[in-house]
Amino acid sequence: MHYRKTLLTICLACFIFSCNEDLKTTFSDTKITTLNNKLVEVNIPKAIGNNLVANQINAEISKLIMTVLQIGEQDSIASKTVEESISLFNDEYNAFNIDFPNVLHTWEAQIDGEVMSQSPEIISIAITSYVNTGGAHGNTNISFLNFDAGTGKRIQNSDLIKNKDAFRTIAESYFKDAIKEDDVLFEPDTFQLPANIGFNEEGVILLYNTYEIAPYSTGIIDFTIPIEKVSDYLAFNGSE
Template sequence: MLKNKSPLIICLFCMLFSCKKEFPISFAETNFTSKNNNIVEVNIPFANENNDIAKSINSAIENYVIAALQIGDSNKQIVKPIEKSIDNFNVAYTDFINDFPDSAQEWEAQIDGEVIFKTQDIISISLTSYINTGGAHGNLNISFLNFEASTGKLIDNNSLIKDVDSFKTIAKTYFDSSVEGKDLLFDSETFNLPANIGYSDEGLILLYNTYEIAPYSTGIIEFSIPFEEAKPYLVFNSF
């Protein structure tokens, strides 16, 4: 009797294992641009599935793009969808040209994104925005958005790391190595983790945007900590 059941049990086990390995979320690049000019270009990943997980992920990505295109008061209510924000950006540019007809300044907004890490537990997406509305230089910003793969919920940094103080000790070693030889005007003894931490195939990425801890001339500071070293301090470590 047991012999007859064995193939069935094995089959059920394989099906269960297969279902566990199957990843429910896939992504495709989605493009947005201005209708009458090319001053705004957006290329971002959106989750394909029509479920709550995908909707949560896409909503967070959409909010990032809309906030990046916001002109003026950053406390204003976010206006969706992305196409409306692009229209508003163009209206602001047209108003600028009307107010300063002799200005040769051209506005520009470029936003790009990519999925840099994906497992059954966590999805990391990198979003880069470059916004130029005048001044000496444009504003470049890179953000990592980390999501729980099972829910689509956005994960804040405090929920990524356990034993933060011990992790900071390791991170500071890699930080010091990455800035060696650079003229940084800050006290390295008051080291803090950056606003952006993300997963990649190489390990955990820590990134400080321009002005976050150093002057504009220093640029972006970025370094990686191999998973082998970071793993004891990570809440999500299925890699």
């Protein structure tokens, strides 16, 4: 009888462990394109695992990509899938090329994603996009998407931090160090946290995209705060 109970306990433990493994979200590198696509390259991580979690993560990533590829008003996105957005981007270029046949510059869009950090509490993903529709230069933009690892729901910046004043004070000191060698006019009273806050292997990364706080020539400004410096002020544990 004791042997049977022990065996049952072991089997139950193995079953629970197996279920937990099945529920863990993993990612696979995915390339998205269409049959006649010549202008757009999309390489992103696709969430796999618990359908509820994975579907929400993948939906948010797709939404961002469709926004990046949108030509015109961002509030009137007609496409329902990334593939539709790729096709529409190509269609817009073809129409432009008919109207302006002497313009030799070809449009292009490159979108790449990577999982920056994944812990039992939070998943941080970076999406880097470069889009050029014939201007003087293309536009590079990096977006951080943070997700609750247990639900797959996107976490807004306001919900990442539980003590914003304390976090902001520490972030400002790291920001000053980051811009020492750049020609950035900085007024201490106007310091604001960036639109992009995420986690990487080293800690909390803060990133200001081009034009967010400085001219185009300055480029992207980013810096990382070691996790131990701000862990008391965060609502989530971003470490492994």
